[in-house]
Amino acid sequence: MSPDNLPHRLQASAERFVTIRRDIHAHPELGQATLDTSALVIRLLEEWGYQVHTGVGGHGVVGVLRRGQGGKTLGLRADMDALPIEEKNGLPWASRHAGLMHACGHDGHTATLLAAAEQLALHSDFNGTLNLIFQPDEEGLTGARSMMEDGLFRRFPCDAVYAFHNMPGFPVGYAIIKSGGVMASSERVCITLKGRGGHGAMPERTLDPIPALGSIIGALQTVVSRNVSASDAVVVSIGKVQAGTATNIIPETAMLELSVRTLDPQIRQQVEQRIRSIVQGQAASFGVSADIDYQLLAPVLVNTPAETRQMFEAAHRALGADNVMGQVSFKAMGSEDFAWMLQEVPGCYFGLGNGTGEFNGCSVHNDHYDFNDELIPLGAACWVELVQAYLR
Ligand SMILES: [Zn+2]
Ligand SMILES: [Zn+2]
Helix, strand or coil: CCCCHHHHHHHHHHHHHHHHHHHHHHCCCECCCCHHHHHHHHHHHHHCCCEEEEEECCCEEEEEEEECCCCCEEEEEEECCEECCCCCCCCCCCCCCCCCECCCCHHHHHHHHHHHHHHHHHHCCCCEEEEEEEECCCCCCCHHHHHHHCCHHHHCCCCEEEEEEEEECCCCCCEECCCEEEECEEEEEEEEEECECEECCCHHHCECHHHHHHHHHHHHHHHHHHHCCCCCCEEEEEEEEEECCCCCEECCEEEEEEEEEECCHHHHHHHHHHHHHHHHHHHHHCCCEEEEEEEEEECCEEECHHHHHHHHHHHHHHHCHHHEECCCCCCECCCCCHHHHHHHCCEEEEEEEEECHHHHCCCCCCCCCCCCCCHHHHHHHHHHHHHHHHCC
């Protein structure tokens, strides 16, 4: 198929996929519980002749399509989950599930991959194995891992894996594609200080964890300001502090929770070492013990150079050279669980503009957000171009 008539063909089917997108939007599902969305994906993939594997790590779905004798394998991933937000935009297709909303556009990511799936199955030619991966719970950062722990890449090997996210504030159909670290690692650090409680009037008979807590809060500010270069992006935020029950009681324990974000795997390690040694050193100086529970929710998302170049070229063909940006700063301190997939398989995660202005430029995770339906044929064209070039 020539690149010229590809967007044309996708435009012809666009209305159907807009209806599908709005149907998913009206019926949002949270976290791992993407039962009905998965059922819709399964039904459509089966209709188009995909070999469909259900229940991969919960409600994850993999649609496999083999063509020709080629040995190459390619994975394309879409997320399906919504958010616990009450929708306020008054659209006819607004959420019918109280307190839940597709406020991150995962309804659109799913509909766009479905539009590409139909095009690839019914109207396109390629040579190799295509694995379409539909995952639950991106927002909770568990969906990718639960599919991988269920053998995703062992059962459906992929030479490369790709995903995109819509980006409000950029013109619709603009692609932002960059190699290297583009989304931050996310860690939750829970620190519990343990001393010896007692009467507030007799502090000498206690080991008070509260001064230690105060000192740790101050000292942790130096991780970003003194331990990493000013040009490296690092966030250490203390989001939760808890200690004590009454003014005349010195508590036994005190705790704090941090959110830590970095954009470079090596710096992530350095920051972890600094936090551990500051907490242990400060606690020891006050004679209290410190227990540190360090949980990696998502690693740094790192796009590999060769696979990023292939995405760049496919987007050039699908969207036109003027609409693909490679140099613009695409770095965010937000996290994305596709990073786990990129730790195992090379690939690229890229952005597609959702539009500008008050409506389509509305931020994700806002109660007035909506995925821009114009993006469906444009995103699908990027997927089809990539598959046809990668599985030649
Ligand atoms: Zn989100
Ligand atoms: Zn999202």
